[in-house]
Amino acid sequence: MNKRKRAGHDTASTDSNKKILLETAPKLSPNGTSEDFHGQRSIQVITGSYDKVLHGFIATLPSDLGSEASSSDQIEFSDNFLFNAHSSAIRSLAISPPPTHEGHHTSEKLILATGGTDERINLYHLSSCLPDDPTKKLSKSFPALQSQSLQNPKNKELGSLLHHDLSVNVLHFPSRSKLLSAGDDNTIAISRTRDWTVLSTIKAPIPKVAGRPSGDPTAPHGGAPSGVNDFAVHPSQKLMISVGKGERCMRLWNLVTGKKAGVLNFEKELVRSVGESKWSRGEGRKVRWNSRGNEFAVVFERGVVVFGMNSEPKRTIVPEPPTKLHQLHFLECLESDHDTREFIAISSEDGRILIYSSQIDRPDKDLTVTEGTIQPAKCRLIGYLGGRQQGVIGRIKDFVCLETTSPTTHESHAKIFVGAGSDGVVRLWHVKDRDLLDACQAAQPDLLDSNAEALKDGTETEASGMKDGQVSTGSQVGRLLGSYETGNRITCMTAFKLQQARGKPQDQSDGEKEEDEDDEEEEEFEGFDSSSE
Numbered sequence: 001m002n003k004r005k006r007a008g009h010d011t012a013s014t015d016s017n018k019k020i021l022l023e024t025a026p027k028l029s030p031n032g033t034s035e036d037f038h039g040q041r042s043i044q045v046i047t048g049s050y051d052k053v054l055h056g057f058i059a060t061l062p063s064d065l066g067s068e069a070s071s072s073d074q075i076e077f078s079d080n081f082l083f084n085a086h087s088s089a090i091r092s093l094a095i096s097p098p099p100t101h102e103g104h105h106t107s108e109k110l111i112l113a114t115g116g117t118d119e120r121i122n123l124y125h126l127s128s129c130l131p132d133d134p135t136k137k138l139s140k141s142f143p144a145l146q147s148q149s150l151q152n153p154k155n156k157e158l159g160s161l162l163h164h165d166l167s168v169n170v171l172h173f174p175s176r177s178k179l180l181s182a183g184d185d186n187t188i189a190i191s192r193t194r195d196w197t198v199l200s201t202i203k204a205p206i207p208k209v210a211g212r213p214s215g216d217p218t219a220p221h222g223g224a225p226s227g228v229n230d231f232a233v234h235p236s237q238k239l240m241i242s243v244g245k246g247e248r249c250m251r252l253w254n255l256v257t258g259k260k261a262g263v264l265n266f267e268k269e270l271v272r273s274v275g276e277s278k279w280s281r282g283e284g285r286k287v288r289w290n291s292r293g294n295e296f297a298v299v300f301e302r303g304v305v306v307f308g309m310n311s312e313p314k315r316t317i318v319p320e321p322p323t324k325l326h327q328l329h330f331l332e333c334l335e336s337d338h339d340t341r342e343f344i345a346i347s348s349e350d351g352r353i354l355i356y357s358s359q360i361d362r363p364d365k366d367l368t369v370t371e372g373t374i375q376p377a378k379c380r381l382i383g384y385l386g387g388r389q390q391g392v393i394g395r396i397k398d399f400v401c402l403e404t405t406s407p408t409t410h411e412s413h414a415k416i417f418v419g420a421g422s423d424g425v426v427r428l429w430h431v432k433d434r435d436l437l438d439a440c441q442a443a444q445p446d447l448l449d450s451n452a453e454a455l456k457d458g459t460e461t462e463a464s465g466m467k468d469g470q471v472s473t474g475s476q477v478g479r480l481l482g483s484y485e486t487g488n489r490i491t492c493m494t495a496f497k498l499q500q501a502r503g504k505p506q507d508q509s510d511g512e513k514e515e516d517e518d519d520e521e522e523e524e525f526e527g528f529d530s531s532s533e
Helices: 268-273 433-442 445-457 510-522
Strands: 040-049 053-062 076-084 090-095 109-116 121-127 139-141 148-150 156-161 168-175 178-183 187-192 198-203 228-233 239-244 249-254 259-265 286-289 295-299 304-308 313-317 325-334 340-348 352-357 367-370 373-378 380-386 396-405 412-421 425-432 479-485 490-497
Touching: 040 090, 040 109, 040 412, 040 425, 053 479, 090 490, 109 168, 109 178, 168 228, 178 228, 187 228, 239 286, 268 313, 286 325, 295 325, 304 340, 325 396, 325 433, 340 396, 340 433, 352 396, 380 412, 380 425, 380 433, 396 490, 412 433, 412 490, 425 433
Parallel strands: 090 168, 228 286, 313 373
Antiparallel strands: 040 053, 040 490, 053 076, 090 109, 109 121, 121 156, 139 148, 168 178, 178 187, 187 198, 228 239, 239 249, 249 259, 286 295, 295 304, 304 313, 325 340, 340 352, 352 380, 367 373, 396 412, 412 425, 425 479
16 A cells, blocks of 8 residues: 655654554543544444455544434544555454553554455554544545545554465454464464564364365365364463364363363254254354353354353354354343343344343253253343344344443443444444343243243234244344445454543653563463463
8 A cells, every 4th residue: 555645734754664554533532532522432443355455434423322313414434544455355353452551651552453365464553542632633535435534643554474374264362462363274373462473373173074075166175174263262361262164163272381172072963953954064153252251152154052161052042034143242231230231242144233131031941851852042032233124134244342331420331333244334333231131121031931832822922923933033222323335345343442642751752661561461461371382
């Protein structure tokens, strides 16, 4: 990408070896959030696409999102950057976590990592904060987008990593000091962000070719589909679970030693119960830990299985009507002063983000016995976002859930869902925590059991209005704030909230500041040890 020239009287340095990539927007508020003169908040959204394009823009939201008035005309979008980041499709994105130290200055920079089918991992530095003086911002328009851009010289390109031999499928920052990457070469690499040294490479076994025809076109000559589909690091950063192509199992890795800790095969009955057919590969597509670290979920093509710490299946999710699934995240809502309720959000092929209750309200209904085998209970559908009612008919390939805090209590009271589809549209929804809790309370287990009995008898219930052969599909929760057309077929997406810039001590240079931070962050990652290279 050619470096853009700064306009007018800008005297900032322009290093020939680094490119200014990103731009920022509205004014800052005194309470630490990014707000303009009208009390608005800003979210940085970054998308990757099949078309090799890395596209970033800022969504500016009103601070008061609790009103029922239509806000589609209040949300504003401002493009940041648009360029070909890879020579082929972009498969994954990752953002390093923000600094957590309080009481002294830390770096405002985040690291953006992008992975594609060209075997490269591109790295960028971008600021998590808006400029110190947004009134001096410079504006210019993109020829393709015909919109304004606001430059930030703190955002620059770092370089590329080339330690993978095939497509890079997954990227993840467990902390600010480590980057984990996995690809179709069946390797999971751990890199140190301070000098980008590869500390170790975990090699996953290549699946066997048992029962596959010799002329199978889905795999290389004489081989079978291979590669790591996804991995998830435990909140303690000492364990990791991975799922791969062509394998009906998941693997547990010890990040302290960098070695395999175990393998759990998926039972045929369990895989069939979540919609996998006899001829499907039955492989895990996605895997996620919850925030407490006591459960994890494995996403299959048309269903989800939630496992406990003993690796026993506890609950399953099978959407109705049947549809393919693409992404999953665990959510938490504050139910009382000390209790939280957990939910599972899943994006689907039919343009919905389905929200299920992850907790079991009736332990006696946890397991069911069918033909002598114990089947895990099914999670209850609370509601969904999108769908044909809101004109979303294409698949939602990826989504992110961001917490918003109350201006009075400073506690999480609502969520912003940012969903991106293969049709190139990015949509934002606002969902109150109270709405999720009320919807969960409305879907009482006793009511569902009575509806199920009525369905068996072929009758219609007054509570649900369902007839024989119909299944409750939940209702809309939250409301659509706005949508933005990117013009590209989106494959992956990430987003974060822009924060207020912290003051830099006058007696500390940028180089010394970043070096001190690297030393501190090196102590944070308690999992993988560089001594086990």
